[in-house]
Amino acid sequence: MAEENEFKLGADPTVNYPIQVQYCGNCSLPIEYCEYYPEYEKCKQWLERNLPTEFEKMKLVEDGVSDLGTGDDEKKRQKRGGKGMLKTKKKEDVPKLVTVSRAPRGKKKSVTVVTGLSTFDIDLKVAAKFFGSKFACGSSVTGDDEIVIQGDVKDDLFDVIPDKWPQIDEDSIDDLGDQKR
Numbered sequence: 001m002a003e004e005n006e007f008k009l010g011a012d013p014t015v016n017y018p019i020q021v022q023y024c025g026n027c028s029l030p031i032e033y034c035e036y037y038p039e040y041e042k043c044k045q046w047l048e049r050n051l052p053t054e055f056e057k058m059k060l061v062e063d064g065v066s067d068l069g070t071g072d073d074e075k076k077r078q079k080r081g082g083k084g085m086l087k088t089k090k091k092e093d094v095p096k097l098v099t100v101s102r103a104p105r106g107k108k109k110s111v112t113v114v115t116g117l118s119t120f121d122i123d124l125k126v127a128a129k130f131f132g133s134k135f136a137c138g139s140s141v142t143g144d145d146e147i148v149i150q151g152d153v154k155d156d157l158f159d160v161i162p163d164k165w166p167q168i169d170e171d172s173i174d175d176l177g178d179q180k181r
Helices: 031-036 040-050 052-068 124-135 154-164
Strands: 098-105 109-115 139-141 146-150 173-178
Touching: 031 040, 031 052, 040 052, 098 154, 109 154, 124 139, 124 146, 124 154, 154 173
Parallel strands: 098 173
Antiparallel strands: 098 109, 109 146, 139 146
């Protein structure tokens, strides 16, 4: 038989069991994995406030790695996002304007397209749900800043939108007429 000392089964005698794992309050990962989180700086701040001893250990490890000198000032990391990480969109200086248009759907049917509600910081999913229940029709969010309402309800929207959201006045709603989607 091969040597039995190479592979030992069972618990490691040098480790105290059960192992206590400390989790970060910012990213909810074990603190060893915080560096792979896209918002690592926020994790550092949380560690410094809540677990100062662990923060000092991580700080020493980082200083040791940076002393090796890879040639770069900052550590290059691949930034990943998933369903768990929402990317924050940068606010551009776009004029606050809601546009309403009607688009044909087939021969006799049409849909109403509303764009520009997100410039007033209105949640599009909530708005689509409101329009669907108000007009008793289907309504969905398509694209970045577009709500499609089934049916021709363009004329009613000029009264409904300012009533529901007072920050939008009737002057900031523009009618684009009939358009193709």
